[in-house]
Amino acid sequence: xxxxxxxxxxxxxxxxxxxxxxxxxxxxxxxxxxxxxxxxxxxxxxxxxxxxxxxxxxxxxxxxxxxxxxxxxxxxxxxxxxxxxxxxxxxxxxxxxxxxxxxxxxxxxxxxxxxxxxxxxxxxxxxxxxxxxxxxxxxxxxxxxxxxxxxxxxxxxxxxxxxxxxxxxxxxxxxxxxxxxxxxxxxxxxxxxxxxxxxxxxxxxxxxxxxxxxxxxxxxxxxxxxxxxxxxxxxxxxxxxxxxxxxxxxxxxxxxxxxxxxxxxxxxxxxxxxxxxxxxxxxxx
Amino acid sequence: xxxxxxxxxxxxxxxxxxxxxxxxxxxxxxxxxxxxxxxxxxxxxxxxxxxxxxxxxxxxxxxxxxxxxxxxxxxxxxxxxxxxxxxxxxxxxxxxxxxxxxxxxxxxxxxxxxxxxxxxxxxxxxxxxxxxxxxxxxxxxxxxxxxxxxxxxxxxxxxxxxxxxxxxxxxxxxxxxxxxxxxxxxxxxxxxxxxxxxxxxxxxxxxxxxxxxxxxxxxxxxxxxxxxxxxxxxxxxxxxxxxxxxxxxxxxxxxxxxxxxxxxxxxxxxxxxxxxxxxxxxxxxxxxxxxxxxxxxxxxxxxxxxxxxxxxxxxxxxxxxxxxxxxxxxxxxxxxxxxxxxxxxxxxxxxxxxxxxxxxxxxxxxxxxxxxxxxxxxxxxxxxxxxxxxxxxxxxxxxxxxxxxxxxxxxxxxxxxxxxxxxxxxxxxxxxxxxxxxxxxxxxxxxxxxxxxxxxxxxxxxxxxxxxxxxxxxxxxxxxxxxxxxxxxxxxxxxxxxxxxxxxxxxxxxxxxxxxxxxxxxxxxxxxxxxxxxxxxxxxxxxxxxxxxxxxxxxxxxxxxxxxxxxxxxxxxxxxxxxxxxxxxxxxxxxxxxxxxxxxx
Numbered sequence: 001x002x003x004x005x006x007x008x009x010x011x012x013x014x015x016x017x018x019x020x021x022x023x024x025x026x027x028x029x030x031x032x033x034x035x036x037x038x039x040x041x042x043x044x045x046x047x048x049x050x051x052x053x054x055x056x057x058x059x060x061x062x063x064x065x066x067x068x069x070x071x072x073x074x075x076x077x078x079x080x081x082x083x084x085x086x087x088x089x090x091x092x093x094x095x096x097x098x099x100x101x102x103x104x105x106x107x108x109x110x111x112x113x114x115x116x117x118x119x120x121x122x123x124x125x126x127x128x129x130x131x132x133x134x135x136x137x138x139x140x141x142x143x144x145x146x147x148x149x150x151x152x153x154x155x156x157x158x159x160x161x162x163x164x165x166x167x168x169x170x171x172x173x174x175x176x177x178x179x180x181x182x183x184x185x186x187x188x189x190x191x192x193x194x195x196x197x198x199x200x201x202x203x204x205x206x207x208x209x210x211x212x213x214x215x216x217x218x219x220x221x222x223x224x225x226x227x228x229x230x231x232x233x234x235x236x237x238x239x240x241x242x243x244x245x246x247x248x249x250x251x252x253x254x255x256x257x258x259x260x261x262x263x264x265x266x267x268x269x270x271x272x273x274x275x276x277x278x279x280x281x282x283x284x285x
Numbered sequence: 286x287x288x289x290x291x292x293x294x295x296x297x298x299x300x301x302x303x304x305x306x307x308x309x310x311x312x313x314x315x316x317x318x319x320x321x322x323x324x325x326x327x328x329x330x331x332x333x334x335x336x337x338x339x340x341x342x343x344x345x346x347x348x349x350x351x352x353x354x355x356x357x358x359x360x361x362x363x364x365x366x367x368x369x370x371x372x373x374x375x376x377x378x379x380x381x382x383x384x385x386x387x388x389x390x391x392x393x394x395x396x397x398x399x400x401x402x403x404x405x406x407x408x409x410x411x412x413x414x415x416x417x418x419x420x421x422x423x424x425x426x427x428x429x430x431x432x433x434x435x436x437x438x439x440x441x442x443x444x445x446x447x448x449x450x451x452x453x454x455x456x457x458x459x460x461x462x463x464x465x466x467x468x469x470x471x472x473x474x475x476x477x478x479x480x481x482x483x484x485x486x487x488x489x490x491x492x493x494x495x496x497x498x499x500x501x502x503x504x505x506x507x508x509x510x511x512x513x514x515x516x517x518x519x520x521x522x523x524x525x526x527x528x529x530x531x532x533x534x535x536x537x538x539x540x541x542x543x544x545x546x547x548x549x550x551x552x553x554x555x556x557x558x559x560x561x562x563x564x565x566x567x568x569x570x571x572x573x574x575x576x577x578x579x580x581x582x583x584x585x586x587x588x589x590x591x592x593x594x595x596x597x598x599x600x601x602x603x604x605x606x607x608x609x610x611x612x613x614x615x616x617x618x619x620x621x622x623x624x625x626x627x628x629x630x631x632x633x634x635x636x637x638x639x640x641x642x643x644x645x646x647x648x649x650x651x652x653x654x655x656x657x658x659x660x661x662x663x664x665x666x667x668x669x670x671x672x673x674x675x676x677x678x679x680x681x682x683x684x685x686x687x688x689x690x691x692x693x694x695x696x697x698x699x700x701x702x703x704x705x706x707x708x709x710x711x712x713x714x715x716x717x718x719x720x721x722x723x724x725x726x727x728x729x730x731x732x733x734x735x736x737x738x739x740x741x742x743x744x745x746x747x748x749x750x751x752x753x754x755x756x757x758x759x760x761x762x763x764x765x766x767x768x769x770x771x772x773x774x775x776x777x778x779x780x781x782x783x784x785x786x787x788x789x790x791x792x793x794x795x796x797x798x799x800x801x802x803x804x805x806x807x808x809x810x811x812x813x814x815x816x817x818x819x820x821x822x823x824x825x826x827x828x829x830x831x832x833x834x835x836x837x838x839x840x841x842x843x844x845x846x847x848x849x850x851x852x853x854x855x856x857x858x859x860x861x862x863x864x865x866x867x868x869x870x871x872x873x874x875x876x877x878x879x880x881x882x883x884x885x886x
Contacts, residue, residue, distance in 0.1 A: 033415040080591070081591070084595050085594070085595070091598075092356075092358065092414040092415075093594050093598065095358050095414055095415055095418050096358070096551065096590060096594045097591060097594045097595065099360070099418075099590070100587045100588070100590040100591035100594065101587075101591060103544060103583065103584070103586075103587035103590075104584060104587040104588060104591070107581070107583045107584035107587060108584060111580055111581065111584070213422065213426065213540060214426070216419075216422070217419060217422055217423045217426060220419050224416060224419075253434070255430045255431065255433060255434035256431075256434065258426070258427055258430050259427055259430075259431065262423050262424070262427050265420075265423070266408060266420060269408065269411070269412060269416065269420070270408060270411055270412075273411045273412055273413070273416070
């Protein structure tokens, strides 16, 4: 029993953490949180199922196409819902524009794909049981993303440019960094990470349009608790969230587990609005 | 020369006369007539649609105060509809409690809704926009899941029968009139709030939060009241919704419904009652005209939302705002009337002096202010000058409570001012303006100025909802005072104009008028002459002198040396957070260090 709680909890936690990182990558590039983060996760699962199960492509091809789909959606998010409203950040129009885009994609998926959860193909022909691929795939994906981002940020020029933009957009622009194309690249990267989360967690979450709002919410919890823009915080908080949710699931039953998660989320946020690992921001007058 | 009052009177009817009130009410009256007469020409199915529009509007009217007026992005308001629907249904069904009459059940649902409205809403006081949006979204998901799981009460996925209202509201048209009546009452109540000091305070919180605080608006109490009202009407709408559906399951309360409510408000336009009302009708009726598109309705709503946000953020209300598309005179001058100041400010307040003692504040390693002494006396203009970064605005922010000093004290008449209690400053009659004017752009100039007098109203939120006498007296008083303040700063001809159409210099004078609404004992001005022409600076000087003559202590942070030396009684020169010199303008002008370091002559 404990084994099942831990493996499910960690796997789900890794998916939440990945969605949290998706939020963070977009936030770092633009100071904007996007409602499309969970939609990307949903799309990863749906596209994977579409390409591999329905269209019969090899798993590897389906995998790359699903990630490419995520990248495209990331870029679309930037062009359609973020860039036009960046000039008036104080009006918070981005909340509405990204919400609208997320809904458009979600509804389109519901109508054109299915309103019922569809099965996600098994990627490796290994017998079920024990520490199954549905558990280790999300963990592997999460580890790969963390290592990949770390290498990108520390050892490549473009990664350092990302960091510069995240630190101080104006200064970065003054240095001659191509802010706009860096932002688009960031959104494409975020799209890949989000789609990867949904693809790796496809067997657990299934290919289901309604995963979008769930992932948007549960994926944001690690961001809020870990501090915005803080990827390590997001991973730790995501794993804790997954474990907590599965434990509550086992102890008090599935639906009241959601209530428990929500309650803890609200209480922690009210006590520390800047997250458990973040620092308070001074307001400008 | 006429008396000031006689000069003011003719301008009033144009601005807010009965003709303009009537034309504002006309669309509502038209909707009322159509609504009452609807059964005469509507068929049976259209009756259901019309009833549904009324039920939705009951919810949207309350949510409009939260989203459209206070600017809080509450996406998951369907949670309260669900709560109200189940509370009413379960209480009337009598499966858990003895069966209650539907009206009592509806009233209990309203109370439950008010409490939960407060619970869902309160995080808005602590959380940033997106965080709050997400928490409401989470709440909506949770409520539906609980409804599914709590089978012993809600019937789980099987559901529960909705309430049936007794005669005369049991027939289709009877129930329609019941819902229509409630919708009309909600329209009336929210319109009352919108036109009250509470409605203006909400828009100030939305668009100019620091100005709201400086005007003494207590955000927690106000938002709390609005969330409770909004929660209560949403729960009532839930009860009606359950009766209309006659049987409810958790499936009926999808997030799509929440999005519909939310989008109705944004399509209608923020800060309007009529716009969201039309938006609600539009979104309820539209799918009926395009039957093949029903499955796509949420998709289309989302597309509509995106278009609205990107193309017409003002929504229907902005399209219908013909009045503000008329050109305003282009060569208009601001001619203040310093002679009106005495009448506006009344008897000089007896407040003692405002003093800073050894105040110090550093950000990281930078000493923004470093042991500053200052005394601002009633009836005098005190100039605060110094190069950029010398700590002038920081001093002002310490006095008005935006920053807490790390050392020293700020005292009013000997008593230390509490640190950080920003909105308490207004109650001590300390008013301020801002370096960049903080104005509610979509409100009229008059409404902006009236925001400054918010704390002088006596009526409560409930009295404003019901338009009781005290509310009406407050409004008359605030309007008259604001017109006087506008006349005093020379802007009364622009009273009815949307504030975002004003020129920069006019916004500066609008801010001064708003600050004067407090009848301030102390007035703190942050570079009021920046961006003004030489002529306007001269008039500003005369105005400030008149304000000081009325007994107000004025602290003037400024770069224009001429203005400072013309009108100040006392000048303090700052450099790197320390006092470089202090004295009369004549002394400062001949102070060698000041001349070398700053005046450059």
